[in-house]
Amino acid sequence: xxxxxxxxxxxxxxxxxxxxxxxxxxxxxxxxxxxxxxxxxxxxxxxxxxxxxxxxxxxxxxxxxxxxxxxxxxxxxxxxxxxxxxxxxxxxxxxxxxxxxxxxxxxxxxxxxxxxxxxxxxxxxxxxxxxxxxxxxxxxxxxxxxxxxxxxxxxxxxxxxxxxxxxxxxxxxxxxxxxxxxxxxxxxxxxxxxxxxxxxxxxxxxxxxxxxxxxxxxxxxxxxxxxxxxxxxxxxxxxxxxxxxxxxx
Amino acid sequence: xxxxxxxxxxxxxxxxxxxxxxxxxxxxxxxxxxxxxxxxxxxxxxxxxxxxxxxxxxxxxxxxxxxxxxxxxxxxxxxxxxxxxxxxxxxxxxxxxxxxxxxxxxxxxxxxxxxxxxxxxxxxxxxxxxxxxxxxxxxxxxxxxxxxxxxxxxxxxxxxxxxxxxxxxxxxxxxxxxxxxxxxxxxxxxxxxxxxxxxxxxxxxxxxxxxxxxxxxxxxxxxxxxxxxxxxxxxxxxxxxxxxxxxxxxxxxxxxxxxxxxxxxxxxxxxxxxxxxxxxxxxxxxxxxxxxxxxxxxxxxxxxxxxxxxxxxxxxxxxxxxxxxxxxxxxxxxxxxxxxxxxxxxxxxxxxxxxxxxxxxxxxxxxxxxxxxxxxxxxxxxxxxxxxxxxxxxxxxxxxxxxxxxxxxxxxxxxxxxxxxxxxx
Ligand SMILES: Nc1ncnc2c1ncn2[C@@H]1O[C@H](COP(=O)(O)OP(=O)(O)OP(=O)(O)O)[C@@H](O)[C@H]1O
Ligand SMILES: [Mg+2]
Numbered sequence: 324x325x326x327x328x329x330x331x332x333x334x335x336x337x338x339x340x341x342x343x344x345x346x347x348x349x350x351x352x353x354x355x356x357x358x359x360x361x362x363x364x365x366x367x368x369x370x371x372x373x374x375x376x377x378x379x380x381x382x383x384x385x386x387x388x389x390x391x392x393x394x395x396x397x398x399x400x401x402x403x404x405x406x407x408x409x410x411x412x413x414x415x416x417x418x419x420x421x422x423x424x425x426x427x428x429x430x431x432x433x434x435x436x437x438x439x440x441x442x443x444x445x446x447x448x449x450x451x452x453x454x455x456x457x458x459x460x461x462x463x464x465x466x467x468x469x470x471x472x473x474x475x476x477x478x479x480x481x482x483x484x485x486x487x488x489x490x491x492x493x494x495x496x497x498x499x500x501x502x503x504x505x506x507x508x509x510x511x512x513x514x515x516x517x518x519x520x521x522x523x524x525x526x527x528x529x530x531x532x533x534x535x536x537x538x539x540x541x542x543x544x545x546x547x548x549x550x551x552x553x554x555x556x557x558x559x560x561x562x563x564x565x566x567x568x569x570x571x572x
Numbered sequence: 573x574x575x576x577x578x579x580x581x582x583x584x585x586x587x588x589x590x591x592x593x594x595x596x597x598x599x600x601x602x603x604x605x606x607x608x609x610x611x612x613x614x615x616x617x618x619x620x621x622x623x624x625x626x627x628x629x630x631x632x633x634x635x636x637x638x639x640x641x642x643x644x645x646x647x648x649x650x651x652x653x654x655x656x657x658x659x660x661x662x663x664x665x666x667x668x669x670x671x672x673x674x675x676x677x678x679x680x681x682x683x684x685x686x687x688x689x690x691x692x693x694x695x696x697x698x699x700x701x702x703x704x705x706x707x708x709x710x711x712x713x714x715x716x717x718x719x720x721x722x723x724x725x726x727x728x729x730x731x732x733x734x735x736x737x738x739x740x741x742x743x744x745x746x747x748x749x750x751x752x753x754x755x756x757x758x759x760x761x762x763x764x765x766x767x768x769x770x771x772x773x774x775x776x777x778x779x780x781x782x783x784x785x786x787x788x789x790x791x792x793x794x795x796x797x798x799x800x801x802x803x804x805x806x807x808x809x810x811x812x813x814x815x816x817x818x819x820x821x822x823x824x825x826x827x828x829x830x831x832x833x834x835x836x837x838x839x840x841x842x843x844x845x846x847x848x849x850x851x852x853x854x855x856x857x858x859x860x861x862x863x864x865x866x867x868x869x870x871x872x873x874x875x876x877x878x879x880x881x882x883x884x885x886x887x888x889x890x891x892x893x894x895x896x897x898x899x900x901x902x903x904x905x906x907x908x909x910x911x912x913x914x915x916x917x918x919x920x921x922x923x924x925x926x927x928x929x930x931x932x933x934x935x936x937x938x939x940x941x942x943x944x945x946x947x948x949x950x951x952x953x954x955x956x957x958x959x960x961x962x963x964x965x966x967x968x969x970x971x972x973x974x975x976x977x978x979x980x981x982x983x984x985x986x987x988x989x990x991x992x993x994x995x996x997x
Binding site for chain 1: 760761763764765766767768769771772774775776778779780781782783784785786787789790793797
């Protein structure tokens with residue numbers, strides 16, 4: 324089995340405070356891998372390290388076998404990794420259509436092109452429209468992202484992440500703050516858009532996690548205490564004590 | 573749908589602009605050499621302000637040193653003109669291209685370092701670079717000519733098809749042609765992939781990095797494009813005035829172009845055009861009437877920031893949705909009513925400013941003056957009293973009439989909302 328993303332002994336401290344304390348993890352190609360853990364465990368920080376938002380204090384990371392630690396976010400993205408944010412992070416004054424289109428221009432190879440009319444790029448338009456259809460935002464295509472409802476912004480957040488052709492997708496609490504029915508459709512969306520891709524997802528909703536994930540890792544105070552199948556994680560006593568028990572108590 | 577509509581619109585706007593630019597210098601009032609010279613200045617300002625907005629409105633870079641590229645482009649152009657005067661076989665109408673090349677080169681060299689950071693840091697760096705270049709110019713008097721600047725002739729030399737730039741009308745037409753080309757190119761740039769990404773970087777630079785874009789690269793390209801067209805405007809300036817001096821690079825020119833873009837409305841492509849035309853007109857006409865014109869300009873700027881953050885373009889576009897409603901006439905009528913106390917208030921303010929200005933800055937001219945066609949004596953108490961009364965009365969009147977505007981607007985936007993709902997169903 325091929326490894327899509329490999330983390331080795333990652334550490335991250337803010338000042339003197341260690342937040343990530345030696346994380347090693349191999350995410351397999353094509354799997355849906357969930358990371359769970361209590362508030363403040365360092366899940367978002369781990370995502371920030373993987374995506375290049377912050378540099379690790381020590382340790383190494385590899386994407387499809389090539390080292391990515393120390394690279395800026397755009398380099399990591401160009402190598403096929405895209406992420407969403409826990410706190411919605413869009414282009415607020417651009418329309419929904421523009422938000423998506425801007426997110427796939429690089430991966431379609433248009434880069435810093437300054438001699439072609441973007442509207443005339445058939446593949447960009449087509450891919451944008453297909454993505455809008457997927458996240459069910461076609462009706463809002465001309466609305467500025469900043470005035471969408473919260474749930475719509477969350478859907479667009481996912482849309483921006485999957486619009487390009489990244490094959491490793493990181494989603495940070497995509498369903499946070501959603502109602503039951505919104506969560507259900509978000510899960511269906513995530514399932515469909517990560518077909519044939521590798522997914523690493525942080526999620527607090529245990530229903531979603533056990534429904535979606537092939538494997539689960541449990542992060543507690545900056546350390547992974549277990550990585551296993553959902554059934555094994557549910558049965559794991561250490562996990563029960565550290566996390567699930569506390570959450571259900 | 574929107575894909576097929578856009579280019580057609582651009583063609584239509586381009587044609588209208590072409591005809592308008594061709595006819596303008598023959599409109600009564602603008603048909604004189606003075607009028608044509610004013611139009612030429614406006615054209616130069618339009619290109620400069622549009623170039624500024626590639627940085628500001630499009631990429632979110634607030635520059636306090638954009639005149640650097642206007643000026644350096646202008647110097648390259650004036651030196652090329654001198655070379656043409658001495659026999660270089662280049663047609664004069666192409667000189668702005670030399671300005672553009674100069675602007676682009678300087679933009680790439682300086683921009684690569686300046687655009688590493690955005691936000692406040694960039695703004696401060698741009699201010700510093702502006703001062704630095706201005707000071708450095710006096711250290712190279714051979715090339716920049718110090719205070720006096722460098723002069724050249726636009727009529728001496730190789731003439732293509734017998735075209736020459738002897739008359740102000742010919743100069744105007746040359747500038748108008750370049751305005752059309754430059755505006756078209758900048759509009760086209762905004763629609764290219766990297767042009768679209770400029771807007772994205774303006775909105776959220778961090779997110780742009782996570783979809784594959786090096787924001788430094790995007791800012792750098794925008795900066796170079798802005799510098800290119802600023803240099804082109806500088807080249808037009810060189811042709812129009814036949815002299816380029818240190819003031820072309822000055823902080824004041826950098827400030828003015830910022831005002832033009834902001835007052836016109838940086839959020840819309842046409843905004844800087846409106847701002848450039850309005851401010852150039854104010855500058856030339858006001859400065860003929862009053863030495864306090866800079867103060868009025870500042871006042872105008874402050875009022876725009878406070879009451880029309882979208883600029884003139886924003887004010888106009890705001891009326892788009894209610895234009896077709898039945899209440900639109902009521903809105904216009906309410907404007908008419910509110911205008912009366914506003915004018916009274918403005919007259920009071922002008923009176924106060926002019927009298928204070930006369931007494932404090934030009935006491936040698938005495939206290940008697942003519943204002944708005946009326947003789948006043950600033951030494952007596954009565955005009956001061958009248959001014960204060962007009963200011964206060966106008967203000968109260970304005971407060972009294974404003975609810976009318978507000979309620980007319982409310983009705984119109986309600987109607988517009990209902991109208992849209994019907995259309996959608
Ligand atoms: N830039 C930073 N500087 C200092 N401390 C930080 C920084 N980012 C995160 N932290 C701290 O690191 C710890 C882990 O934060 P993180 O956001 O990674 O947790 P999390 O597991 O995602 O929690 P949540 O479930 O609430 O999203 C927190 O105590 C937080 O205060
Ligand atoms: Mg988090």
